[in-house]
């Protein structure tokens with residue numbers, strides 16, 4: 001079968017060395033070359049949605065139906081497209097400021113509802129299009145344009161928040177590991193339900209963490225992504241602290257001694273959580289897409305898992 005040609009003639013304006021390049025190539029490869037035994041999604045059934053930021057230009061470089069949304073609104077637009085035409089494969093692209101800042105409430109509700117879309121976060125941990133202000137995942141002490149004395153806020157761990165919100169697929173990749181990015185993105189697109197891939201995307205101009213990540217990332221092994229508590233532990237291994245000097249400005253990672261930065265944090269990559277659950281469309285229209293009793297039963301199981309987690313946390317705090 002001939003691969004679709006998604007090339008465009010739009011001049012690329014990303015900085016040389018930007019982590020957006022390998023991410024673009026990974027997405028293009030996944031959409032052009034389906035996995036073994038899979039048939040490619042016809043281009044007319046693909047829709048891309050981008051937010052505002054350096055990442056947003058990705059839709060200019062892919063010859064696929066796309067929608068430039070406004071800042072923080074990738075999720076409502078992607079959700080609307082999917083609900084209007086469930087046959088479409090909807091992929092959203094957002095930056096960390098876009099998704100974890102301005103659009104955070106939309107992200108939480110998309111995860112909670114288990115909307116059947118894929119969201120890829122270009123997490124460069126800085127507002128790069130506006131030349132380097134701190135973002136929700138910038139480390140404590142980040143000396144950005146708006147915080148020359150250092151950001152006074154600790155970073156958000158978005159994967160922990162989304163796990164608690166009900167996301168059914170959570171993964172992390174690194175822009176300097178293209179093969180793994182491809183594998184993760186392929187699985188995210190194939191997942192039926194809300195899938196989020198947090199890509200540690202290097203911004204060479206305003207927050208170059210390439211070396212920092214290269215020394216710390218590892219691929220999860222012997223990990224059961226269907227196990228909620230294993231996923232939670234993996235997600236908590238790294239709290240998004242970082243400094244190019246090798247220490248976490250916020251101090252030690254949770255549960256890990258890091259006096260003076262002698263012990264480096266470890267950053268797990270791969271599929272951290274994956275669970276089958278009824279999608280929002282199926283719950284909206286069980287007769288058309290599934291069985292209401294089954295959906296209710298699965299919903300109760302998820303509620304029990306959350307309750308068990310709350311009880312475990314409360315027991316540990318006594």
Ligand code: SF4
Nearest residue numbers: 014015018054203204
């Ligand atoms: S400013 Fe950063 S994120 Fe934006 S294009 Fe340049 S390197 Fe990439």
